[in-house]
Amino acid sequence: MKRKIVISVVLVLTFATVAAARMGMMGNGMMDEMMKLMWWFRGGEVQVNPTPPPKVTPMLLREGRRVYETFCIACHGVRGDGKGRAAIYLRTKPRDFTTGVFKFRSTPSGSIPIDRDLFVTISKGIRGTAMLPWFNLTEREKWAVIAYIKRFSERFEEEEPDPPVEPPEADVSYARMLKRGKEVFESAKCWECHGREGHGDGPKAKRLKDDWGNPVWPRDYVHEKFKRGSNIDDIFMTVATGLDGTPMPSHIDSLPVEDILAVATYVNSLAEKGRFVSKGMGMMNTTDDERRGMRIYHMSGMRCGMM
Numbered sequence: 001m002k003r004k005i006v007i008s009v010v011l012v013l014t015f016a017t018v019a020a021a022r023m024g025m026m027g028n029g030m031m032d033e034m035m036k037l038m039w040w041f042r043g044g045e046v047q048v049n050p051t052p053p054p055k056v057t058p059m060l061l062r063e064g065r066r067v068y069e070t071f072c073i074a075c076h077g078v079r080g081d082g083k084g085r086a087a088i089y090l091r092t093k094p095r096d097f098t099t100g101v102f103k104f105r106s107t108p109s110g111s112i113p114i115d116r117d118l119f120v121t122i123s124k125g126i127r128g129t130a131m132l133p134w135f136n137l138t139e140r141e142k143w144a145v146i147a148y149i150k151r152f153s154e155r156f157e158e159e160e161p162d163p164p165v166e167p168p169e170a171d172v173s174y175a176r177m178l179k180r181g182k183e184v185f186e187s188a189k190c191w192e193c194h195g196r197e198g199h200g201d202g203p204k205a206k207r208l209k210d211d212w213g214n215p216v217w218p219r220d221y222v223h224e225k226f227k228r229g230s231n232i233d234d235i236f237m238t239v240a241t242g243l244d245g246t247p248m249p250s251h252i253d254s255l256p257v258e259d260i261l262a263v264a265t266y267v268n269s270l271a272e273k274g275r276f277v278s279k280g281m282g283m284m285n286t287t288d289d290e291r292r293g294m295r296i297y298h299m300s301g302m303r304c305g306m307m
Helices: 002-026 026-039 060-074 113-125 137-150 172-185 232-241 257-273 288-306
Strands: none
Touching: 026 288, 060 137, 060 232, 060 288, 113 137, 172 257
């Protein structure tokens, strides 16, 4: 506990120092970014409603390369292979863009994502990891870096994304959804990884690895924040489309959408049991990766301010 308090105090002081140092360059902009990050760490959910992407031109790609080399290269590397200088220090490894395999998509398992999926990840971040929401990027900068990132994999030249999966509307009572969701949680054997009570301690939990041989850990629904988001639609999308490159499979072809929505409702109820709303600065529940992500975020911002 004392260690967490010390880390939190140091980080708050670091933020204040960096903000003060940059005030002359960015004024209230940096302070606004810092407050948004604190809000996100307390559990705030970023709402994403982007305008249509601009046409991909050489100018847009040059802008995307500038954004990538300023903000993304530390983790994802010069070649986009997830082997940036910071990657060795991270528990959850950065995405290898060269494979064209992405966890968080609205498209079915095996499909490349639509551009909006990548925009959502950049905008919302991935909780528990060093991938924080990039509040300091404009919409155009996000679209530009997405166009640049797609150049790392031939899949985006050779394939078209499958139609996105859409969460259905609930047509039964919440109580019935919970009851059915618990039944599906059992019958689909979600507990084998996530545990009977959703603590991420199922019998298979300690043996899981991703497609690159890195160890991965099932989500503890009760005590950990959900990487994609904790609302029912977010959980539905994860269960329906899976997390490509990991042991988390897609269930869109093996379960009726009504059952997927039911189990998403049940999982959301487990998360609500352990919901923690901080009244402070929101730093006490951050992971090591998130703290490293903050350092990368602010160092990248400082480089940008000097350019």
